[in-house]
Amino acid sequence: MRRRASLILLACAVFFAALSPLMRWYAFPRLARIPANQYQDMVLEAKGATLLDYDHIRAKKVSKVTIVQTLKGNVEAAKKIEKTAGRPVVVWDSLSYVQGPDGKMVSRVPERYIFDAHSQDPVHATGETVDGDPVTRQGIEFKWPFLTQKRDYEYFDAQTRTTSPIHYKGTQTFRGLKVYYFEQTIPWTKVPMPKSMPVKGITPETVAKTGTTRWYSTVRKFWVEPVTGAPVYGEELHKEELRGGSLLGGRAKVTAFAGDVKMREDYIEHTVALVKHNRTLVLMLTSYVPWGSLTAGVLLLALALYLEARARRPEDPAPTETPEPEPVSV
Numbered sequence: 001m002r003r004r005a006s007l008i009l010l011a012c013a014v015f016f017a018a019l020s021p022l023m024r025w026y027a028f029p030r031l032a033r034i035p036a037n038q039y040q041d042m043v044l045e046a047k048g049a050t051l052l053d054y055d056h057i058r059a060k061k062v063s064k065v066t067i068v069q070t071l072k073g074n075v076e077a078a079k080k081i082e083k084t085a086g087r088p089v090v091v092w093d094s095l096s097y098v099q100g101p102d103g104k105m106v107s108r109v110p111e112r113y114i115f116d117a118h119s120q121d122p123v124h125a126t127g128e129t130v131d132g133d134p135v136t137r138q139g140i141e142f143k144w145p146f147l148t149q150k151r152d153y154e155y156f157d158a159q160t161r162t163t164s165p166i167h168y169k170g171t172q173t174f175r176g177l178k179v180y181y182f183e184q185t186i187p188w189t190k191v192p193m194p195k196s197m198p199v200k201g202i203t204p205e206t207v208a209k210t211g212t213t214r215w216y217s218t219v220r221k222f223w224v225e226p227v228t229g230a231p232v233y234g235e236e237l238h239k240e241e242l243r244g245g246s247l248l249g250g251r252a253k254v255t256a257f258a259g260d261v262k263m264r265e266d267y268i269e270h271t272v273a274l275v276k277h278n279r280t281l282v283l284m285l286t287s288y289v290p291w292g293s294l295t296a297g298v299l300l301l302a303l304a305l306y307l308e309a310r311a312r313r314p315e316d317p318a319p320t321e322t323p324e325p326e327p328v329s330v
Helices: 002-031 075-085 204-210 265-312
Strands: 039-047 050-053 058-061 064-073 089-099 105-116 153-157 162-174 177-191 213-225 230-243 253-263
Touching: 002 265, 039 265, 058 253, 064 253, 075 089, 153 177, 153 213, 162 213, 177 230, 177 265, 230 265, 253 265
Parallel strands: none
Antiparallel strands: 039 064, 039 253, 050 058, 050 253, 064 089, 089 105, 153 162, 162 177, 177 213, 213 230, 230 253
16 A cells, blocks of 8 residues: 555656646746737826927926827737747737827827737837837837846837837835836937827928927836836836927927826826736746645655655564463373
8 A cells, every 4th residue: 555655646746846847938938928909008197397389389387298108909910920920929009199288189109019929029020110100129118028137128219219228227116016127218319200290280291391300318217027027117207309490490499398207196006906916927837836846746756755665664573472381181
């Protein structure tokens, strides 16, 4: 019986030991993926910002500028690209909609972002655009990879259509979560005018004829939860200027937008709660189940060896009975 039990325990030990690397290196890349149909939105605000009054072409202080960002998974487009890409792909149709304190549109910039569902590496395919312009992204955008490392990453900037490093600046605690803080500085760069302008009759083409150009600079900050790679908070010190040309009436430059853009509090709370939930799911695949299985396998192996050793030990000899003396007849 002991030998049979030891063989059963040995088989269980082998199973759990094999489950550990399978869960981490086989199941994790296949199960930890961004859903192709994911939809999310985010509201950011810049209070006390400076905004361009297009009617008079002058900068003015406003109470608040609101930026609504939406990301919508395009399932049909992802399926078509997967056929040639040979890997799971996510297609995000995003929109950055900026509005002034009166609710009127300031700018509207759509994007199509195509990336690997697990690694978040960009996937280049027809339709990869920013504001209708074809682009070839390098690096990440919106989200870091699962199991984010303490290092710099290449990050794509949609305004300049270029990629530059976003630097790891240290580990912090944010709303009870351990996060990695990243920062990227984009120096003053000439960028295209948005195709959707807030005033009828003004288009990028009409502005270009005046000789006026648009310039942009920002300091981009992200606090990223490393297990999921999801930013739980973001902030930008954002500046835009119009420079030169007859549109400015002889002035060298005019501020088009300047403000400290921050996530709205209700969206911070929602994001933190969602990331905490997803963090547990990822840890199940990368830590809890693999290490738990390995530990169980080692313990079962030790118990199997112990029972096997007990089964092989020779039994003690049976004690000899001393016969009772029989009576002697006379």
